[in-house]
Amino acid sequence: DAGVIQSPRHEVTEMGQEVTLRCKPISGHDYLFWYRQTMMRGLELLIYFNNNVPIDDSGMPEDRFSAKMPNASFSTLKIQPSEPRDSAVYFCASSSRRYDEQFFGPGTRLTVL
């Protein structure tokens, strides 16, 4: 099993552009989480899904951020329009049960110029 897969691994874009990050969770995991990691704020939960349904999106910074999970094997996090302050590492994680260990992807390093 390749574990949680994220793409792209690195993204450099200009301010105002749309950015789409992708995640494939571990097969059979019902929970999917999106996190953002910065030096200043550490690891922040943005949103998470259970059985493809968003459960808690209180961490989504603003309307520029949106996330979808159209099926059990794919999720996207979209930023439109992107801003320099969105520069961070974005992680996707999945777990099989509600309070179980979360398995993290390698992350996407986003740089917005």
Add this chain to the structure above:
Amino acid sequence: AQRVTQPEKLLSVFKGAPVELKCNYSYSGSPELFWYVQYSRQRLQLLLRHISRESIKGFTADLNKGETSFHLKKPFAQEEDSAMYYCALTDRGSTLGRLYFGRGTQLTVWP
């Protein structure tokens, strides 16, 4: 509200010295505590959880409900322990399944 505090952003020790990474939490409920670790160029991964009461890579952590702490300890640090460590909390009494992370402590073990 749930809150996890890691008071030290950076911690440096020499190889062979004891190390303690502090974690305090404020929560009323049924907390379960975890330590996650991120080695350089590797994925964030679970190191240990308090309900397991086990030692992983020489690290132990005891949940102290009186002091609301879950400090991570190792008697003799090794260079390969250098990493970012996150303390995290979840609530088994909640219908939600989310983790609350502290801001992390970057541990450096010098040779």
